[in-house]
Amino acid sequence: MEPPPPPPYIHIETNDFLHRRHKRQKEEDIAVCECQYNLLDPDSACGDRCLNVLTSTECTPGYCLCGVYCKNQRFQKSQYAATRLVKTEGRGWGLLADENIMAGQFVMEYCGEVISWKEAKRRSQAYENQGLTDAYIIYLNADESIDATKKGSLARFINHSCQPNCETRKWNVLGEVRVGIFAKQDIPIGTELSYDYNFEWFGGAMVRCLCGAGSCSGFLGAKSRGFQIHITVMSCIIIIEEDPSWFSVENVPLYDSADDEPTSIPKDILIKDEPNTQDGNNNTIQNTGIPIIASSIDFTQNGSIEYGAQCAEDALQNSTRGVANLQNQSAPRDNNHTELVAVKRRPTLRGGKAKRGMRKQLNVVGICDRLASEVAREEILYCEEMKNEAAAEIDSLYDEIRPAIEEHERDSQDSVATSLAEKWIEASCCKYKADFDLYASIIKNLASTPLRSKEDAAPTEQNGLMYLENGP
Numbered sequence: 001m002e003p004p005p006p007p008p009y010i011h012i013e014t015n016d017f018l019h020r021r022h023k024r025q026k027e028e029d030i031a032v033c034e035c036q037y038n039l040l041d042p043d044s045a046c047g048d049r050c051l052n053v054l055t056s057t058e059c060t061p062g063y064c065l066c067g068v069y070c071k072n073q074r075f076q077k078s079q080y081a082a083t084r085l086v087k088t089e090g091r092g093w094g095l096l097a098d099e100n101i102m103a104g105q106f107v108m109e110y111c112g113e114v115i116s117w118k119e120a121k122r123r124s125q126a127y128e129n130q131g132l133t134d135a136y137i138i139y140l141n142a143d144e145s146i147d148a149t150k151k152g153s154l155a156r157f158i159n160h161s162c163q164p165n166c167e168t169r170k171w172n173v174l175g176e177v178r179v180g181i182f183a184k185q186d187i188p189i190g191t192e193l194s195y196d197y198n199f200e201w202f203g204g205a206m207v208r209c210l211c212g213a214g215s216c217s218g219f220l221g222a223k224s225r226g227f228q229i230h231i232t233v234m235s236c237i238i239i240i241e242e243d244p245s246w247f248s249v250e251n252v253p254l255y256d257s258a259d260d261e262p263t264s265i266p267k268d269i270l271i272k273d274e275p276n277t278q279d280g281n282n283n284t285i286q287n288t289g290i291p292i293i294a295s296s297i298d299f300t301q302n303g304s305i306e307y308g309a310q311c312a313e314d315a316l317q318n319s320t321r322g323v324a325n326l327q328n329q330s331a332p333r334d335n336n337h338t339e340l341v342a343v344k345r346r347p348t349l350r351g352g353k354a355k356r357g358m359r360k361q362l363n364v365v366g367i368c369d370r371l372a373s374e375v376a377r378e379e380i381l382y383c384e385e386m387k388n389e390a391a392a393e394i395d396s397l398y399d400e401i402r403p404a405i406e407e408h409e410r411d412s413q414d415s416v417a418t419s420l421a422e423k424w425i426e427a428s429c430c431k432y433k434a435d436f437d438l439y440a441s442i443i444k445n446l447a448s449t450p451l452r453s454k455e456d457a458a459p460t461e462q463n464g465l466m467y468l469e470n471g472p
C-alpha cells in the first residue's frame with residue numbers, strides 16, 4: 001500500500017526573504033577569479049583551483065571570464081543531484097540518491113524562508129505547541145535562520161544521521177550566504193542521504209535519534225544542547241556531563257539518558273563511604289574513613305587481589321545502598337566520612353519531564369592516598385592535571401564567547417562565530433577526553449593495584465605524600 005504523501009508545503013528553489021530584502025551586491029564587492037576557459041583544458045573553467053571556489057564564493061555572471069562555461073554557479077543554476085522521496089521506518093520521509101553521487105558533489109540547496117532568530121525562536125515554539133514533530137529550521141548565521149516548514153526545497157526531507165554521508169556548507173552567492181548539502185563521500189544510487197543536524201539545526205521537540213549509527217549521540221541535536229558521554233566500563237556507567245552554565249545564559253536542560261533507560265546497570269560507580277555494616281551475604285563492609293569506589297568489598301583483603309569483572313559486579317551490587325544514600329540529600333552528614341560524589345538536582349527538561357542527573361566531584365587526592373603504587377598515583381595525578389588544563393582552556397574560551405551571547409541575548413553557543421564555535425567544540429572534546437582519561441585511570445588503578453591501609457595512607461612528609469594535602 002502506498003504511504004500517504006508528506007504534509008503539503010510550497011516547493012521553492014531560492015530562499016524567500018521575509019524580514020528584509022535580498023542584498024544587492026555592490027560592484028566593488030564582486031569577487032572576480034582569474035580562471036580563463038581553455039577549450040583544450042575543460043577543467044580550466046572555475047574548477048577546484050578557482051579562487052572563488054577556494055573561498056566558497058560563487059562567480060557572478062557577467063564578471064567571470066569563463067562566461068557560460070563557468071562551473072562555479074551551482075546554487076544559482078540549481079545544479080542539484082537527482083533524488084527521490086522515500087518513506088522511512090520511524091523517521092518520516094527521507095531522500096534517496098537517484099543517481100551515483102560523487103564525494104564533494106553539490107547535492108542541493110537547503111531553501112526556505114529566511115527569518116530573524118527571534119522569529120525562528122517564536123516559530124519553533126509555536127510549531128512545538130501545535131504538536132509538529134518534524135522540525136525544519138536551521139541556522140543561517142548568528143542573526144538569521146532558514147525555515148523550510150511551510151516553504152522549502154527537497155533538502156527539507158533529508159534526515160539526520162550521526163554518521164552522515166552528506167554535510168552542510170555555507171556559500172557566498174551574489175552577496176548572500178546560502179546553505180548547501182554536499183556529499184561527504186561517494187554515495188551509490190538508492191542510498192538515503194543524511195547530514196548531521198547537530199551544529200545547524202535550530203531544533204524542535206526532543207527526538208530520539210533512529211539513525212542506527214554505532215556512534216549515535218542518542219538524540220537529534222543532542223550535541224548542540226550540551227554533550228553527554230556515556231562510558232561503559234565493566235558494567236558500570238559513568239555519566240560525564242558538561243556544566244551547562246558554562247555556555248548558557250540560562251540553564252540549558254541536559255538530557256540524562258540514565259533516567260530514560262532504567263536497566264540493571266548501576267548508575268554510579270562512585271559512592272560515599274559508610275559505617276561498617278553487613279551486606280546481604282553477612283560480609284562486613286568496612287568503614288575505611290576514606291572514599292571508596294564502587295566496591296563495598298574490602299579492597300585490602302589478602303593484601304593483593306585480582307579484580308576481575310565478577311568482582312566489580314559483586315561490588316556494584318553491594319554499592320546500591322550507598323547510591324541510595326547519596327541520592328538522599330537531606331540525610332544528615334557524618335563528618336568522619338569523606339564525600340566522593342556530589343549529587344545535584346537537574347533542571348526540568350523542556351516538555352515538563354523532570355530529569356535527574358549526578359554531578360560528580362572526585363576526591364582525587366583521597367583516592368591517590370589509598371593507592372600503594374606510586375606509579376598509579378602519578379598516573380592519576382597527571383590525568384587530573386590534564387583535566388584541569390582542559391577546564392582552564394574552556395574557561396578562557398568562555399570569556400571570548402560571552403560577549404557574543406550577551407549581544408544576541410541568546411542562550412546557546414550558536415550565536416558565536418564559527419571559528420570560535422569550532423575552538424569551543426574542540427576544547428570541549430579535549431575536556432571530555434581528559435575527564436574520561438581521569439576516570440578510566442582511577443578505575444584501572446583501583447582495580448589492578450593493591451590499596452594501602454588507612455594508617456599508611458595518612459600523608460606525611462616521610463612518604464612524600466604531604467603535598468597531596470595542598471592539592472586542588
Ligand SMILES: C[S@@+](CC[C@H](N)C(=O)[O-])C[C@H]1O[C@@H](n2cnc3c(N)ncnc32)[C@H](O)[C@@H]1O
Pocket residue numbers: 006090091092093094133134135136156157158159160161204207208209210211220
Ligand atoms: C528536516 S525534517 C526531515 C524530514 C522528515 N523526516 C519529514 O518527514 O518531513 C527533520 C525531522 O525528521 C525526523 N528525523 C530526522 N532524522 C531523524 C532521525 N535520525 N531519527 C529520528 N527522527 C528523525 C525528526 O522528526 C525531525 O524533526
